[in-house]
Amino acid sequence: MDLKPINIYPLIDNVIKPSQYVGGELNSVHKDIKKCKASIVLAFPDLYEIGMSNMAIHILYNVINNHPDFVAERTFAPWLDMEEQMRKTDTPLFSLESRIAVKEFDILGFFVQHELCFTNIVNMLNLAKIPIEYKDRGNEYPIIIAGGPGVFNPEPIAPFIDFFVIGDGENVIIDILEKLSELKNKGFNKNEIIKEMGKIDGIYVPSFYDFIYKTDGSVKKIIVKDSFPKNAVRNIILNFGSFSQSLKLIIPNTQVIHDRFWVEIMRGCSKGCRFCLAGFIYRPVRERNVQSILNSIIQGLEETGYEEVSLSSLSSTDYSEIEYLLKSLKRNLEGSHTAVSLPSLRCDSFSVKLADLISQERRTGLTFAPEAGTQRLRDVINKNITDEDIYNCARAALSSGWERIKLYFMVGLPTEEMSDLDGIINIINKILIIAKTEVPKDKYSRIKINVTISPFCPKPNTPFQWVGQDSLEILDKKINYLKRKLKKKNVFIKIHDVHRSQIEAIFARGDRRLSKAIRIAWKMGCKFDSWKEQFSYDKWLTALKKDNVDITFYANRHREEDEIFPWEIIESGQNRKFLFKEYKKALNEQITPDCRLAGCNSCGLQEIIKCPIS
Amino acid sequence: MVKNTSKVIIRFRFSKLSDIKYISHLDLINLLIRALRRAKIPMLYSKGYHPKPKLSTAYALKVGWESVGEYADIILSKKLSTKTFVKRINDQLPQGLKVLKAKSVKLSQSLSSQINCMRYQLIFSYRPELVKRQEADLLLKLFTENMIGFNNQLSKNAKYFKEKLLNFKIRSLPDNIIIDFLIAIGSQDDLKINDLIKFLNSLENKRKFFLKRILRINMFRKDGDLLLSPFTLLK
Numbered sequence: 001m002d003l004k005p006i007n008i009y010p011l012i013d014n015v016i017k018p019s020q021y022v023g024g025e026l027n028s029v030h031k032d033i034k035k036c037k038a039s040i041v042l043a044f045p046d047l048y049e050i051g052m053s054n055m056a057i058h059i060l061y062n063v064i065n066n067h068p069d070f071v072a073e074r075t076f077a078p079w080l081d082m083e084e085q086m087r088k089t090d091t092p093l094f095s096l097e098s099r100i101a102v103k104e105f106d107i108l109g110f111f112v113q114h115e116l117c118f119t120n121i122v123n124m125l126n127l128a129k130i131p132i133e134y135k136d137r138g139n140e141y142p143i144i145i146a147g148g149p150g151v152f153n154p155e156p157i158a159p160f161i162d163f164f165v166i167g168d169g170e171n172v173i174i175d176i177l178e179k180l181s182e183l184k185n186k187g188f189n190k191n192e193i194i195k196e197m198g199k200i201d202g203i204y205v206p207s208f209y210d211f212i213y214k215t216d217g218s219v220k221k222i223i224v225k226d227s228f229p230k231n232a233v234r235n236i237i238l239n240f241g242s243f244s245q246s247l248k249l250i251i252p253n254t255q256v257i258h259d260r261f262w263v264e265i266m267r268g269c270s271k272g273c274r275f276c277l278a279g280f281i282y283r284p285v286r287e288r289n290v291q292s293i294l295n296s297i298i299q300g301l302e303e304t305g306y307e308e309v310s311l312s313s314l315s316s317t318d319y320s321e322i323e324y325l326l327k328s329l330k331r332n333l334e335g336s337h338t339a340v341s342l343p344s345l346r347c348d349s350f351s352v353k354l355a356d357l358i359s360q361e362r363r364t365g366l367t368f369a370p371e372a373g374t375q376r377l378r379d380v381i382n383k384n385i386t387d388e389d390i391y392n393c394a395r396a397a398l399s400s401g402w403e404r405i406k407l408y409f410m411v412g413l414p415t416e417e418m419s420d421l422d423g424i425i426n427i428i429n430k431i432l433i434i435a436k437t438e439v440p441k442d443k444y445s446r447i448k449i450n451v452t453i454s455p456f457c458p459k460p461n462t463p464f465q466w467v468g469q470d471s472l473e474i475l476d477k478k479i480n481y482l483k484r485k486l487k488k489k490n491v492f493i494k495i496h497d498v499h500r501s502q503i504e505a506i507f508a509r510g511d512r513r514l515s516k517a518i519r520i521a522w523k524m525g526c527k528f529d530s531w532k533e534q535f536s537y538d539k540w541l542t543a544l545k546k547d548n549v550d551i552t553f554y555a556n557r558h559r560e561e562d563e564i565f566p567w568e569i570i571e572s573g574q575n576r577k578f579l580f581k582e583y584k585k586a587l588n589e590q591i592t593p594d595c596r597l598a599g600c601n602s603c604g605l606q607e608i609i610k611c612p613i614s
Numbered sequence: 615m616v617k618n619t620s621k622v623i624i625r626f627r628f629s630k631l632s633d634i635k636y637i638s639h640l641d642l643i644n645l646l647i648r649a650l651r652r653a654k655i656p657m658l659y660s661k662g663y664h665p666k667p668k669l670s671t672a673y674a675l676k677v678g679w680e681s682v683g684e685y686a687d688i689i690l691s692k693k694l695s696t697k698t699f700v701k702r703i704n705d706q707l708p709q710g711l712k713v714l715k716a717k718s719v720k721l722s723q724s725l726s727s728q729i730n731c732m733r734y735q736l737i738f739s740y741r742p743e744l745v746k747r748q749e750a751d752l753l754l755k756l757f758t759e760n761m762i763g764f765n766n767q768l769s770k771n772a773k774y775f776k777e778k779l780l781n782f783k784i785r786s787l788p789d790n791i792i793i794d795f796l797i798a799i800g801s802q803d804d805l806k807i808n809d810l811i812k813f814l815n816s817l818e819n820k821r822k823f824f825l826k827r828i829l830r831i832n833m834f835r836k837d838g839d840l841l842l843s844p845f846t847l848l849k
Contacts, residue, residue, distance in 0.1 A: 305648030
């Protein structure tokens with residue numbers, strides 16, 4: 001083991017934002033690695049400023065370092081200029097805390113947020129001087145693991161990862177480290193350790209499974225080697241609040257994307273929007289006790305000095321005591337010059353009332369996501385809001401002085417027709433009319449209706465996992481139509497790149513054969529694909545072509561009901577029968593009510609945990 | 615609410631050393647404000663849409679440069695002894711940042727308008743593989759001559775540059791060449807210290823030494839031959 005710290009100073013003298021590579025923040029933990037029974041480096045495959053805005057990194061860092069026997073350090077993807085310096089000087093990827101090569105740790109754990117960071121994972125392994133595929137890695141290398149929402153279909157990166165951790169990581173990460181230190185002591189080698197890890201719930205070891213494909217390219221059969229489990233069932237912690245209580249956030253010295261204190265007030269969402277991956281893989285809804293949230297915020301703000309606190313969850317308006325929470329916060333934070341932000345507002349007037357409650361002197365922007373333009377299509381995607389909700393919401397916002405309203409819509413949703421796009425245009429027109437009546441004349445020019453249009457990307461483990469994505473031509477046509485029709489005063493339209501969305505769609509439901517294309521793309525220079533200026537569709541096309549990948553097969557094809565999916569081994573909690581029923585209901589424009597309000601929908605969760613709803 | 619009638623200002627000098635030198639000026643301001651909030655220093659906030667503490671610094675330090683002579687003014691909402699201020703804030707500052715001295719004043723001109731020169735130190739290291747000890751003196755001589763040349767060149771090129779590089783001293787230590795100098799700053803005819811560094815780096819013998827460290831030592835108001843520290847200016 002070479003635990004000598006790397007001298008990073010000659011590298012960072014001429015790079016952008018060198019502060020992202022030095023660490024040393026308030027609440028970062030420096031332990032003596034040699035004295036710990038097991039070590040892990042938490043790797044985030046994007047820049048420091050993105051990774052440090054991610055809740056999971058803070059949570060896992062705390063859980064592990066609170067354990068006396070274990071140590072967690074961090075590493076992030078270096079920006080291009082830093083990578084150049086590292087390659088020029090033959091410096092391996094290092095950890096932020098001890099600045100030792102990440103390959104010296106027992107475990108290197110990637111947090112995978114989405115498909116567009118796959119090339120960064122490959123690049124980081126390569127920078128770490130670790131062979132990219134597990135079959136090429138001997139005992140001298142760390143165990144490479146991955147978790148996060150991006151591994152609910154782990155297959156495209158399966159050949160790179162020793163094992164995946166599915167679901168909530170708070171408990172299982174300690175199980176993993178305990179088992180590791182125990183087996184290390186017993187003299188087990190790496191492969192034997194990985195084999196044992198496969199016995200822990202919710203761990204998926206890709207080398208245990210072989211895939212056989214049909215001539216049409218779809219999966220014919222999954223062969224489970226030896227007596228390994230047929231499924232990796234998602235880890236779900238039910239005592240979710242107890243982990244958050246002792247959480248000490250690392251306070252970056254340098255600006256990050258979400259530069260504020262946060263508290264996770266609730267995990268999971270039961271709204272059941274059929275396009276939404278997060279809505280399915282974080283169930284059931286678990287709320288933190290309101291008093292404990294209040295205590296955490298008051299204490300956290302005092303300890304960190306932050307000027308803003310965010311109440312995080314997938315749908316904060318739906319936290320059952322949200323009004324009480326906000327009122328108490330307002331009272332407690334009076335005079336402390338602290339802002340409260342609610343990141344996910346439901347599209348209704350109640351949300352505006354909440355926003356009014358916490359707004360400061362100037363009411364700037366509110367964000368809502370109607371997602372689709374007509375009631376029909378919103379029923380298809382089970383987004384249970386009405387046109388009236390949207391208009392009441394806009395009316396409430398504009399009349400109480402909010403000047404910017406941001407609206408999210410998707411194009412390419414299943415069953416979508418041009419009339420649904422006209423629905424989006426109608427909504428915007430109606431909001432403009434509302435603005436005319438609600439906003440004083442002298443202030444009207446300040447009103448901004450920001451419309452963000454994203455191409456729909458079907459995700460695995462959702463009811464739309466059977467659906468083909470619209471082709472680029474159709475998506476372009478739809479977007480251009482909207483662009484043309486929404487050229488209006490006070491309306492500002494932002495479009496998400498259709499090409500990036502297509503690449504995302506390919507890998508979202510890809511199989512392990514695609515790992516080759518990822519490597520080819522990386523070799524050609526693809527990295528930071530989620531960064532607009534870095535993404536190169538041409539390179540991706542060339543890479544996919546080189547490996548004879550049929551884009552249509554992965555992105556645009558409608559799947560048969562009984563097709564075996566590459567992510568079949570992962571059991572997200574909602575069973576296939578339920579998801580397919582939801583898909584059929586979508587096609588019939590039938591809604592499914594929120595199970596917290598209307599009772600259990602038998603999504604399958606009740607079979608794996610004691611679900612609070614059933 | 616605190617009334618804004620009698621302003622209480624604390625001016626403090628602080629250092630920015632080691633790893634914290636890599637944060638930007640904006641980062642530094644945010645970090646100071648958060649540390650002040652943690653330290654429960656009663657601060658006066660600005661009015662308006664986005665209330666902010668009234669913290670003003672003298673001159674931004676470039677990312678990567680170090681300093682033992684940074685200054686800032688903070689307006690308090692309540693009286694606080696400077697001793698308490700220094701202790702409380704230093705308990706909250708990360709490694710590398712340290713308040714060295716603080717003085718309380720009633721009213722003040724802005725720091726940046728009061729200051730017109732700064733003292734810097736450039737530390738060059740020999741590359742031991744290239745420089746034998748006896749050569750070092752020659753290098754020192756070369757450096758000195760060039761600095762004089764640089765100064766003359768400035769005065770030749772533009773009259774108002776004449777006094778920009780106020781004085782400089784070059785010393786040689788076993789491993790380093792240390793250049794101390796005072797440099798005038800002003801809004802219009804500012805000699806960028808970068809130009810000087812660029813110039814020194816362009817010297818032919820550059821390969822034999824490298825600029826290891828740039829340290830801002832202090833800031834002053836030059837009044838004739840008198841150098842007044844930002845604390846003296848308060849009187």
